Amino acid sequence: MYSLVKYYHPYISPFDPCPPMKVKSYRTPPNLYIGFQPPSLPQFSPREALAHGTLWPIFYSPYPGKGKEEMTRE
Amino acid sequence: MNKTMPPEYYSMLEEIQAVDFVLVELTLYLDTHPTDKEAIQQYNYYARQSKKLKKEFEKQFGPLLQYQSYSGYPWTWDDTPWPWQV
Amino acid sequence: MWLYEKKLQYPVRVSQCNPRLAKFLIEQYGGADGELAAALRYLNQRYSIPDKVVGLLTDIGTEEFAHLEMIATMVYKLTKDATPEQLKEAGLAPHYANHDKALFYHNAAGNPWTAEYIQAKGDPIADLYEDIAAEEKARATYQWIINLSDDPDLNDGLKFLREREIIHSQRFREAVEILKEEQGKKKFF
Ligand SMILES: [Fe+2]
Numbered sequence: 364m365y366s367l368v369k370y371y372h373p374y375i376s377p378f379d380p381c382p383p384m385k386v387k388s389y390r391t392p393p394n395l396y397i398g399f400q401p402p403s404l405p406q407f408s409p410r411e412a413l414a415h416g417t418l419w420p421i422f423y424s425p426y427p428g429k430g431k432e433e434m435t436r437e
Numbered sequence: 438m439n440k441t442m443p444p445e446y447y448s449m450l451e452e453i454q455a456v457d458f459v460l461v462e463l464t465l466y467l468d469t470h471p472t473d474k475e476a477i478q479q480y481n482y483y484a485r486q487s488k489k490l491k492k493e494f495e496k497q498f499g500p501l502l503q504y505q506s507y508s509g510y511p512w513t514w515d516d517t518p519w520p521w522q523v
Numbered sequence: 524m525w526l527y528e529k530k531l532q533y534p535v536r537v538s539q540c541n542p543r544l545a546k547f548l549i550e551q552y553g554g555a556d557g558e559l560a561a562a563l564r565y566l567n568q569r570y571s572i573p574d575k576v577v578g579l580l581t582d583i584g585t586e587e588f589a590h591l592e593m594i595a596t597m598v599y600k601l602t603k604d605a606t607p608e609q610l611k612e613a614g615l616a617p618h619y620a621n622h623d624k625a626l627f628y629h630n631a632a633g634n635p636w637t638a639e640y641i642q643a644k645g646d647p648i649a650d651l652y653e654d655i656a657a658e659e660k661a662r663a664t665y666q667w668i669i670n671l672s673d674d675p676d677l678n679d680g681l682k683f684l685r686e687r688e689i690i691h692s693q694r695f696r697e698a699v700e701i702l703k704e705e706q707g708k709k710k711f712f
Contacts, residue, residue: 447534450530450534451534453530454530454531454532454533454534457530457532458532458533461532461582461586462690464582465579465582465583465586465690465691465694466694468576468578468579468582468694469579469694469697469698469701500529501528501529501530502526502527502528502529503526503527503528503529504526505526514529519529520529520530520531520592520596521531521535521592521595521596521599521600
């Protein structure tokens with residue numbers, strides 16, 4: 364299994380002018396892990412596929428937007 | 438008078454968009470998996486499905502496909518709404 | 524040739540009258556990793572790439588034009604009923620002064636689109652790696668625009684477009700694997 368987000372703790376200087384973001388993150392979407400797509404993978408229905416932007420759940424990689432991980436300061 | 442489209446326009450259009458999206462996905466998949474018989478069968482099934490849905494839609498709301506759809510009188514291709522207007 | 528179909532690929536909705544968002548969205552219209560650049564990049568590479576991957580470049584290039592139309596729709600909806608005053612507040616006064624509400628192929632910073640955004644090396648591996656990178660950059664751009672936008676309906680369309688970049692990247696990665704296969708090897712006797 365793999366995660367779609369990776370986190371890291373950047374170096375923080377006592378002289379940084381802005382309140383530090385202690386945790387930063389970046390996305391690692393499924394296309395980095397699956398390799399050549401195997402046949403007969405489970406599929407969404409046509410309506411669900413349109414809503415998800417892909418026919419195959421294995422490739423679905425939600426993106427929450429702001430207020431979520433990378434924007435939060437701890 | 439400003440023209441607006443009825444709810445059926447949106448629901449029928451979305452059904453077409455869903456089926457055509459499956460065709461897009463299967464097309465890209467088959468471009469790199471040309472020997473997947475099951476996927477080809479599925480592609481052909483949805484291609485038929487798409488034709489059927491578009492025939493119904495066009496009866497009510499006019500032509501969808503340039504150079505291919507039939508026209509009523511007067512010429513209906515250039516009727517509003519255009520896709521970005523709906 | 525191409526046929527125009529009188530429908531969007533995805534039902535685009537915009538719920539808030541917020542012309543400010545149009546200023547960011549234009550990045551994906553006429554920016555370096557935008558949909559115009561993507562469509563032109565792939566369709567242009569078709570002529571000098573092995574036959575096995577021409578279909579894929581044609582089909583992804585064509586889909587990018589559908590995405591360009593979705594972005595245009597978002598910008599159109601965000602600006603069509605805005606007054607000059609509202610456009611000014613949204614930081615669009617320089618655009619208005621030059622173009623009124625016409626769309627223009629430039630990026631969020633106002634730089635016009637240029638062919639220098641797209642590469643064509645003629646080397647199939649170099650070109651496909653360029654395409655994979657372009658898809659990842661387009662995905663990232665959608666993420667940053669989603670972060671800037673608080674219109675849930677607009678973000679719904681942007682999330683669809685972001686997911687498409689993931690699929691395109693996947694297919695280009697598969698295209699590289701196809702070109703790595705041995706059966707195209709020149710045989711010596
Ligand atoms: Fe793409």
